[in-house]
Amino acid sequence: MAIKIGLFGFGRTGHVVAQEIMNDKDLHLSWVIRKSHKDEQEYAGNFFGIKSKQGKIYSALSLSFNVFLKANPVDVIIDFSSAEAIDEYKAAASMGIKIVSAISRYKKDAIIKLKKMSVKTAVLYSPNITLGINFLIVASQVLQQIVPSLDIEIVEEHFRNKKEVSGTALRIARLLGLCKKRHINSIRVGGIVGRHEVIFGFPNQIIRISHESINRIAFAKGAIYAAKWLVKKKKGLHTMEQVMSSDFIKHCISLHKKS
Amino acid sequence: MAIKIGLFGFGRTGHVVAQEIMNDKDLHLSWVIRKSHKDEQEYAGNFFGIKSKQGKIYSALSLSFNVFLKANPVDVIIDFSSAEAIDEYKAAASMGIKIVSAISRYKKDAIIKLKKMSVKTAVLYSPNITLGINFLIVASQVLQQIVPSLDIEIVEEHFRNKKEVSGTALRIARLLGLCKKRHINSIRVGGIVGRHEVIFGFPNQIIRISHESINRIAFAKGAIYAAKWLVKKKKGLHTMEQVMSSDFIKHCISLHKKS
Amino acid sequence: MAIKIGLFGFGRTGHVVAQEIMNDKDLHLSWVIRKSHKDEQEYAGNFFGIKSKQGKIYSALSLSFNVFLKANPVDVIIDFSSAEAIDEYKAAASMGIKIVSAISRYKKDAIIKLKKMSVKTAVLYSPNITLGINFLIVASQVLQQIVPSLDIEIVEEHFRNKKEVSGTALRIARLLGLCKKRHINSIRVGGIVGRHEVIFGFPNQIIRISHESINRIAFAKGAIYAAKWLVKKKKGLHTMEQVMSSDFIKHCISLHKKS
């Protein structure tokens, strides 16, 4: 039976996420909640030429989430809205609904809130939920563990007007224990969507792992991957790197046997 | 106590390997065997300004290996000589001496011979024993397992006069199940030492993993890493990808717990 | 006074070209001609929220081009429609209207036709009219002239479903005198928009020049650049590489003086 999904957020990324959920035969988009009254009571499917009555759109302004959720339960909530939506998760958590948060910038107390909810249900959050970036992160961490003496530098390339350092680059630096001032190199030129590269220097060989975004569908795919993973968990606070590292373990064991 | 190493081969790479073994305080270079009479009875250490009497050089022409090995036992033999040396392993195997073979091109029956010896001792062979290439291989295999629908292409770049397709690229293609004709792209320009890149295409993101060789010390480091890993095994035929995948498992488990 | 432009073609690229022409204060979009009746008699400006009555849309089906052109003369025609439109150029050529053709695939006799028209007016055609690609081509040609012994390889990367070899790569190979079978390497993965790289191998140094497309605005910019260059010419058949090489000469002379 299809996993029932509730989606928070119907902005540019939200649209793409809704579409990808509806295109996935293992998932059912039960509803979409957005902040404004726009498109209220329409079906998300209508926007993409999908006939089935999936993804009815509700406005957060018109409903009491507690009551709504009891009437419209789902298996997993995927959140692509904004940092504030976190306060709505409580009701979901106490009903055992799993939560995938793809919010890119939380303040510190948000993590504490998520931690609390994770006593009651399984919660996953990731500021960059693409499979590609999380693969890059875990592979980089493993390589650093294998050869701790490696020199490591991060290059992140984005469009001209991106002012701050990439949040993903900061996360990579933190997880690899690198000083962000010295080891993150920010390139700002033209219309580059987004590219991250980690360069590893051995004395006599160089390894580079790079990830390039083409469009935001990558986020939708990552969130769906996370939802399918999380639905089997009971409780606990998880990250996308954890999903990825458990995949590494599973596949390396199978490779190890074969080779 | 230091691991006692016997080295087969004292060509250009053999020199580098001998030097790296002597520079590693966990290892002791007991002897070097080479095919010709050149430098016979000298000490490898002399070539690099190392005073200790490590690495006495013997010629295969002047000795019966069986007899020699009984008088000069070691923990691990590292072989950087040539495909023919395999026939000398038998004596070592029956004495329980571990074998690391870094021969780049074996004929098919060689693997059968190694398999037989691995009933008596632990054997590891790898046509490209650098840590970097084997990291690239295992990371690539894992990514392909995680997202089986990925498009994958291999680019290998070498110096102008390298005629055949890179053996390492062929190995990567075989392990990833890619048609070598369609998916290996060979660039031959100028004095490039050696570079391998694997490109992974998601519909909406691209990952690239590349490895560049700077010099042959990388092979020495890889062989030493393999020897340290193998010395703890009792029996069985192993590959460098197996060493690497067991490292991936170990470190991913520890990452998984932390994250 | 603004240069008056007539545009052939109002498909996906045509839309972008029309918009860029209207955004350029040195140009005036006099009219757009498309093959179908769609949007007939509307103004191109309406599609992009531009108020001025620029770019009235006509259907080729509804008009006699000869008569139309006399009533609606322009300085330059830019053609992003299809290979067949070439037969309409004659009338324009005999009126001295300049022609910029950005058609990507002409049959051989088309070039002969363009050649004939170029006796009467200035004609420029380019299968890839972006500034970037033509810079890459001319810089590559110059480098090859400076060091004729260089090894050169071309890598072209495109989305998974692009079946044939990139036309731009073929053009680069032809201009550099490289065998396309041996020296063009085609990578087909995921959703890559388009990337061309030329690799130059000296025995002891490597130069790489790469060009990556982000979207089709690059074509509009190139065509506009060509139109501004061509409007000053009287006659002759030109290519975008010629525009670029004349720019190289102009700027190198000024650099040469300064340095």
Place this chain on the structure above:
Amino acid sequence: MAIKIGLFGFGRTGHVVAQEIMNDKDLHLSWVIRKSHKDEQEYAGNFFGIKSKQGKIYSALSLSFNVFLKANPVDVIIDFSSAEAIDEYKAAASMGIKIVSAISRYKKDAIIKLKKMSVKTAVLYSPNITLGINFLIVASQVLQQIVPSLDIEIVEEHFRNKKEVSGTALRIARLLGLCKKRHINSIRVGGIVGRHEVIFGFPNQIIRISHESINRIAFAKGAIYAAKWLVKKKKGLHTMEQVMSSDFIKHCISLHKKS
């Protein structure tokens, strides 16, 4: 008739330069002057198995350069020694001997000295005399002139222990008018010999030009190229970028005619 060359410097790079000069049939290595007494009165050819009595080695300590030069005149002096050698040029300049200085770091007053000598003879100096880097510089300057609104970033990659920013990167930044603090990104990992990349961002396309050094022969080749160019000049102070830009002009004119 072969161009007679005198070489200053016989360190690691000097050796390579001497060898390349002797391998070039258009050149004759008349002598080598080095600072120490080492190898005095030997022939440079002996070091490379070249039989001809080329490149007799003299020590600067044993001779009065003025007197020496009159007895042993050459067409061009190539200097790979150190910044101090500049004071020996005067005697050469007044004899009309051309000077190619490949010293990488001069103090400011050195340029004034060179300027003065260039009234009497042709002088060329270049802190990085490789053809590759100077091609990269001129091509970058041209592209910036063609599209002045481009975003430009420089990435320079070198071995771990290189402390200061690459002098070549600083030169590129200065010639392109870029703030070195904001636009030079320094990567320090492992054993990378040296790599410079200039990234150009259009709003909708990206161009990258990169140069990678493999070994120091590239410097010898560049100096020889410069010597052959300079020997035809009478007077004046020149740079390698000027050699390159005059080549660009020559070849672009020929391309322009052909295309």
